[in-house]
Amino acid sequence: MNRHAWRDNANCIGTGDAMFPDSDQKRIEWARNICAACPVTQACLRDAMNTGDNHWGVRGGLTPEERRSVKKEINRRLKQAERAKANA
Numbered sequence: 001m002n003r004h005a006w007r008d009n010a011n012c013i014g015t016g017d018a019m020f021p022d023s024d025q026k027r028i029e030w031a032r033n034i035c036a037a038c039p040v041t042q043a044c045l046r047d048a049m050n051t052g053d054n055h056w057g058v059r060g061g062l063t064p065e066e067r068r069s070v071k072k073e074i075n076r077r078l079k080q081a082e083r084a085k086a087n088a
């Protein structure tokens, strides 16, 4: 199975540059609303996080800055868990 088959059901198909709102808050909210109604939000966000696509566009309802922040927090917690395990 094509690992990107989920894209066939993306709610943003045909939305042009709507998912690339730069820092315009109204356009960001518009893009978030498109994601909110999307049936493949989890797959999209997982793909963005796994592939490091955290520089452009709203994915899974999160801006690039938000995705980088989530990634940073996950990495912080993983390191914390590794340290705790090493000290156990």
Ligand code: SF4
Binding pocket: 010, 011, 012, 013, 019, 034, 035, 036, 038, 039, 040, 041, 042, 044, 045, 058, 059, 060, 061
């Ligand atoms: S979650 Fe958003 S960016 Fe991802 S496929 Fe759906 S509409 Fe597109």
